[in-house]
Amino acid sequence: MGKQQYPYSLVTVLRCSNCNRSYPVSEVINVSPCCNQPLLVEYDLQKTFSKEELAGRENDLWRYFEMLPVKERVNIFSLGEGFTPILSLKKLSNKYGYSSLLMKDESHNPTGSFKARGISVAVSKAKELGIKKIIIPTAGNAGGALAAYCAKADMECIVIMPAHTPDVFKNECEMYGAKLITVKGLINDCAKKANEINEKNEYFNISTLKEPYRLEGKKTMGYEIAEQLNWHLPDVIVYPAGGGTGLIGIWKAFDEMLKLGWIKKPLPKMIAVQPENCAPIKAALKDPDNWEKNFVPAPTIAHGLAVPFPFGMNLIKKVLAESNGEVITVTEKEITDGIYEIARTEGIFVSPEGSAAWKALPYLKQKGTIKDRDNILLLNTASGYKYMEDLHKR
Ligand SMILES: Cc1ncc(COP(=O)(O)O)c(C=O)c1O
Numbered sequence: 001m002g003k004q005q006y007p008y009s010l011v012t013v014l015r016c017s018n019c020n021r022s023y024p025v026s027e028v029i030n031v032s033p034c035c036n037q038p039l040l041v042e043y044d045l046q047k048t049f050s051k052e053e054l055a056g057r058e059n060d061l062w063r064y065f066e067m068l069p070v071k072e073r074v075n076i077f078s079l080g081e082g083f084t085p086i087l088s089l090k091k092l093s094n095k096y097g098y099s100s101l102l103m104k105d106e107s108h109n110p111t112g113s114f115k116a117r118g119i120s121v122a123v124s125k126a127k128e129l130g131i132k133k134i135i136i137p138t139a140g141n142a143g144g145a146l147a148a149y150c151a152k153a154d155m156e157c158i159v160i161m162p163a164h165t166p167d168v169f170k171n172e173c174e175m176y177g178a179k180l181i182t183v184k185g186l187i188n189d190c191a192k193k194a195n196e197i198n199e200k201n202e203y204f205n206i207s208t209l210k211e212p213y214r215l216e217g218k219k220t221m222g223y224e225i226a227e228q229l230n231w232h233l234p235d236v237i238v239y240p241a242g243g244g245t246g247l248i249g250i251w252k253a254f255d256e257m258l259k260l261g262w263i264k265k266p267l268p269k270m271i272a273v274q275p276e277n278c279a280p281i282k283a284a285l286k287d288p289d290n291w292e293k294n295f296v297p298a299p300t301i302a303h304g305l306a307v308p309f310p311f312g313m314n315l316i317k318k319v320l321a322e323s324n325g326e327v328i329t330v331t332e333k334e335i336t337d338g339i340y341e342i343a344r345t346e347g348i349f350v351s352p353e354g355s356a357a358w359k360a361l362p363y364l365k366q367k368g369t370i371k372d373r374d375n376i377l378l379l380n381t382a383s384g385y386k387y388m389e390d391l392h393k394r
């Protein structure tokens with residue numbers, strides 16, 4: 001922690017993302033009771049909070065304390081998450097003719113993925129609200145992160161993960177002392193199992209966007225992108241989307257920073273990348289009314305993107321529409337090839353999800369979404385190391 005005295009959190013209320021009804025932040029709450037939709041955390045943006053105040057603060061996401069929901073600093077459970085580097089992929093951009101290609105490398109986070117951000121904030125806020133037990137259905141990375149932060153915060157946790165997830169993801173949960181349950185199927189099947197186990201509601205369920213605070217942790221990627229690029233945003237941000245938290249969070253951060261006067265329009269185009277094996281966003285944009293009935297998801301090496309029915313679909317669609325963005329799909333072969341390509345040119349072992357973002361670029365260029373002079377920023381959301389078992393199988 002820095003030496004400076006910090007002002008307080010500017011958090012005000014929770015707001016239903018569908019009808020704008022507000023709820024107090026002091027309440028233990030999952031989704032909006034009015035509409036059964038995600039709740040968004042709101043802040044008092046009339047108060048002056050200048051970006052100059054960030055100078056000299058700690059190099060983790062808690063530097064944005066005013067714009068985070070935790071009220072007392074004693075409730076912060078941090079393992080040093082956030083403030084990950086933005087790397088320049090010069091060799092790849094020269095090879096493929098991109099004018100500026102950057103990668104925010106989230107593999108530097110505790111437990112090797114950007115999930116540490118959301119989980120650090122959610123566990124801290126849960127502790128502040130007096131919660132002692134947490135349950136999570138996960139594709140893998142969020143489970144490991146939850147297990148680690150619950151160890152730190154002396155909380156009990158249950159992690160429910162698809163049985164086909166590489167062993168490392170399972171082992172790390174047990175290593176950190178979590179109770180692990182595996183389920184045949186994808187994350188939606190794990191979510192069903194979580195509800196069965198938690199019939200009596202003894203555990204607080206922190207499933208993606210079914211509690212308000214993971215989004216707040218994830219949004220700090222947006223704050224960091226702005227701050228680390230000296231408040232000049234890229235033209236295009238390419239994000240591997242599963243539940244969509246990062247995409248929605250980054251856009252929320254941009255909205256808050258516009259209101260704080262920290263950044264100016266135009267904002268980047270937000271691109272969601274999904275594997276062909278599981279691309280519900282593409283399906284929902286194509287056939288908004290019937291897609292769920294006809295949707296048949298399959299597993300993918302990009303485990304984090306195997307989210308067949310994202311709870312935040314309305315918010316995801318809103319971000320794509322407001323940012324003039326779109327969804328791109330990539331094949332399993334492209335994803336695997338991309339991992340090797342980035343490793344061998346840039347020396348970064350990206351996750352399959354990060355590789356998916358990279359492999360979306362030729363499509364975006366071909367469609368004219370990326371222009372010759374555009375500054376592009378890719379998110380590598382996790383380390384590739386944990387996926388080694390799957391890579392060896394191919
Ligand atoms: C490595 C990785 N990338 C991306 C995602 C998708 O996350 P989001 O909910 O932000 O779309 C996940 C989720 O599990 C993940 O583990």
Ligand SMILES: [Zn+2]
Pocket residue numbers: 016017018019020021032034035036
């Ligand atoms: Zn509502």
